[in-house]
Amino acid sequence: AQSVTQPDIHITVSEGASLELRCNYSYGATPYLFWYVQSPGQGLQLLLKYFSGDTLVQGIKGFEAEFKRSQSSFNLRKPSVHWSDAAEYFCAVARDDKIIFGKGTRLHILP
């Protein structure tokens, strides 16, 4: 079955530091992959998506993600985090006409 794993439940970084959130997927073919962010008390916002082509994908809010087939990974990165980036981040994969979400990684920002 197609699934996505986010191994880190919580991540804490200092403001201005770089960030990498891990995501691994299991799927036989080329997957459709997504990263969503959920800020406190808000719905989900699509940060970026990978369907095909360039394996380095640029998203909104300065985020990027790199698809690595050999590692079955789609890690999310940001070179310098801001306090407003504190939120829950969900990696997701498309299966048929549905989206399957990982369990999420909660990002904490230290001042």
Next chain:
Amino acid sequence: SAVISQKPSRDICQRGTSLTIQCQVDSQVTMMFWYRQQPGQSLTLIATANQGSEATYESGFVIDKFPISRPNLTFSTLTVSNMSPEDSSIYLCSVEGFTGGLTYEQYFGPGTRLTVT
């Protein structure tokens, strides 16, 4: 993208009662989805609602408990019936398919926070 609204934004209900959640989109969309997000958990798909057809429910969810309507291309409702405290969750609607095709790009409403006492 589109503006997606949900009503109510939150509610506190007594067990045994029912609550209907509305989802309104400002554009016509092909597919609408209903998710449940239990406290501290990820999103779980309840059902897919396409206009003009019966909703398709995921394993573990049944129509008697979560009846869904999709009367047109901009609106859907989810009812949580005969509620128990285990139904306390955030319920989110999402939409896809502004161009009529399958894009996998889903956009989410702000959610309805339901507490059952």
